[in-house]
Amino acid sequence: MTIVDTFAEGRGLRRIREDRVPSTANEYGKPPKGAAEKAVRANDGQPSRPRSFSGGAFLPYLLPVILVILWQAGSSAGFISDRIMPSPVAVIAAFWERLLSGELARDVGVSGARALSGLLIGGSIGFLLGIANGVSKLSEQLTDTTLQMLRTIPHLAMIPLVILWFGIGEEAKLFLTSLGVLFPIYLNTYHGVKNVDRDLIEMGQIYGMSGWSLFRKVIFPGALPSIFVGLRYALGIMWLTLIVSESIAANSGIGYMANTAREFMMTDVVVLALVIYAALGKLADVIARTLERTALSWNPAYQR
Amino acid sequence: MPIGPYQSPLAFISDAELDSHHAAQPVEYQASPQPAGLRLRGVEKRFGDNQVLRGIDLDVPAGQFVAIVGKSGCGKSTLLRLLVGLDDPTGGRIEFVDEAGEAVEPNSRIVFQEPRLLPWFSVADNVAVGLGDGVPKAFGRREAERALAGVQLSDKVKDWPSKLSGGQRQRVALARALVSRPGLLALDEPLGALDALTRLGMQDLVTDVWRELGFTAVLVTHDVGEAVHLADRVIVLDEGRISLDLEIPRDRPRRYGEPALAEIEGKLLDTILGKA
Ligand SMILES: Nc1ncnc2c1ncn2[C@@H]1O[C@H](COP(=O)(O)OP(=O)(O)O)[C@@H](O)[C@H]1O
Ligand SMILES: [Mg+2]
Numbered sequence: 105m106t107i108v109d110t111f112a113e114g115r116g117l118r119r120i121r122e123d124r125v126p127s128t129a130n131e132y133g134k135p136p137k138g139a140a141e142k143a144v145r146a147n148d149g150q151p152s153r154p155r156s157f158s159g160g161a162f163l164p165y166l167l168p169v170i171l172v173i174l175w176q177a178g179s180s181a182g183f184i185s186d187r188i189m190p191s192p193v194a195v196i197a198a199f200w201e202r203l204l205s206g207e208l209a210r211d212v213g214v215s216g217a218r219a220l221s222g223l224l225i226g227g228s229i230g231f232l233l234g235i236a237n238g239v240s241k242l243s244e245q246l247t248d249t250t251l252q253m254l255r256t257i258p259h260l261a262m263i264p265l266v267i268l269w270f271g272i273g274e275e276a277k278l279f280l281t282s283l284g285v286l287f288p289i290y291l292n293t294y295h296g297v298k299n300v301d302r303d304l305i306e307m308g309q310i311y312g313m314s315g316w317s318l319f320r321k322v323i324f325p326g327a328l329p330s331i332f333v334g335l336r337y338a339l340g341i342m343w344l345t346l347i348v349s350e351s352i353a354a355n356s357g358i359g360y361m362a363n364t365a366r367e368f369m370m371t372d373v374v375v376l377a378l379v380i381y382a383a384l385g386k387l388a389d390v391i392a393r394t395l396e397r398t399a400l401s402w403n404p405a406y407q408r
Numbered sequence: 409m410p411i412g413p414y415q416s417p418l419a420f421i422s423d424a425e426l427d428s429h430h431a432a433q434p435v436e437y438q439a440s441p442q443p444a445g446l447r448l449r450g451v452e453k454r455f456g457d458n459q460v461l462r463g464i465d466l467d468v469p470a471g472q473f474v475a476i477v478g479k480s481g482c483g484k485s486t487l488l489r490l491l492v493g494l495d496d497p498t499g500g501r502i503e504f505v506d507e508a509g510e511a512v513e514p515n516s517r518i519v520f521q522e523p524r525l526l527p528w529f530s531v532a533d534n535v536a537v538g539l540g541d542g543v544p545k546a547f548g549r550r551e552a553e554r555a556l557a558g559v560q561l562s563d564k565v566k567d568w569p570s571k572l573s574g575g576q577r578q579r580v581a582l583a584r585a586l587v588s589r590p591g592l593l594a595l596d597e598p599l600g601a602l603d604a605l606t607r608l609g610m611q612d613l614v615t616d617v618w619r620e621l622g623f624t625a626v627l628v629t630h631d632v633g634e635a636v637h638l639a640d641r642v643i644v645l646d647e648g649r650i651s652l653d654l655e656i657p658r659d660r661p662r663r664y665g666e667p668a669l670a671e672i673e674g675k676l677l678d679t680i681l682g683k684a
Contacts, residue, residue: 303520303522303524304524304526306494306524307524308537310492310494310517310518311537311538311540311584312540312541313537313541317541321526321529321537322526325526325528326528328528400528402527402528402529402568402570403527403528403570404570
């Protein structure tokens, strides 16, 4: 049975009514649904709370800046050994050197491509399964229990098995990353679809929507806030999995760079790798948030 | 079904007024401007062991404004859902007839207490939902704006529903129900969640659109005063049966606090509360 069939027969509606989503379904994050809805009701065009203090944008960065200055001072004064922790200046120098030699761009590019392809493959599978199981009873009965069992296995614990299956090449990293991102996206998509307001679905059906148009106009937009929660969790897991799998075995990428540097006791490069991972993680989150704000601009919780 | 140049569901907005904003584009659209009367014979509805409607016989002439009142849980919403085809009766027949008593397709719409707007659609797109799938976008926009003008929301066309007040949202829901020019409009406590003053304004709006468009209106309300103010006829539902069926022989516009209406209201309340 297809999604369209189910809805065409009006069965989707009834099933969604009867089913309760288990409360454990969403350990990867609270769906913003309740909050968003409350906000919809509460917001009657009042202006949002004004910033209380004009230095507000700068203030949060004061402490990190002070810490870096202290760190540099400690290194320069010889309190902190280079072997333990390189000075910020040394890290910047390492960054510059690798940037000029082109190694940095290559390693970041390789790692980025690994992360993205894992996200794309695992994310698509999780998304499609989440939609299918949210909408079709048959699909849910066939796969949900299996997925709920599989997700309890920590995917990083599968590394020995994955190495046996795929060796230590690209396939192993791709497999692990895909597996890691699949579950948060699956769970949140499924949860989002299940929790779309039934009154809205009924309204759509009253006005003649069914199948694809009901999905496009009501179900998907209704599930989108939850899907974004899943995406942002998946991004975190994606980097984590990549870092772990790149430090096991790789001949390129940021993890490789860090491991090689460790063998030669080049702490500055090791720290540089940490900073780059952090920056990439932040970048991915900023992109996801921007997408979220754009796609959910109807939602007062995301309006500014 | 006649196919001809589409006429505005809210004809009291002149085309010229709208065309001052839009290039005129002739549209052909199928519409049934025909009000659908009701003929109910022995209508029953049970949910498992719970018999909610116990044989309703009712004739509503096309174009009449009927109000249904009764205690909470007496089956008012259930009856409305049967009328608009959201549920099927477990017994009896529901037929739709035109002024001459011939069977017609009702093109029925329902407005609920909650506006049920799609928060991710603009106000205009929400109203265009009422035209059904597959209407051309430009046409949908134009009709939506026309219907919104009819509920005095022309300035909110592009807003998100979350920016509107409760009364405004309910007006959008009304515009969505009216945009396709229904022959039968069911209203299930549509003003129940609004504050008293907003309510009075909405009552006048409902009367205006009904007189303008001529559909058959079935209003469920728990406010007997509202029923008497708006309807041609008030029906009291009690334990799944019609216990009183009363014509309101007053011309419109009606003023609040008219003694004749107050007397009818008192009589209805006595019936509902079992003092008659
Ligand atoms: N879908 C349903 N399933 C079971 N019982 C229902 C359903 N809808 C309504 N009922 C029952 O029908 C009775 C009348 O409900 P309703 O028509 O909503 O009353 P009201 O007059 O307050 O609108 C109630 O006892 C309610 O529990
Ligand atoms: Mg009710």
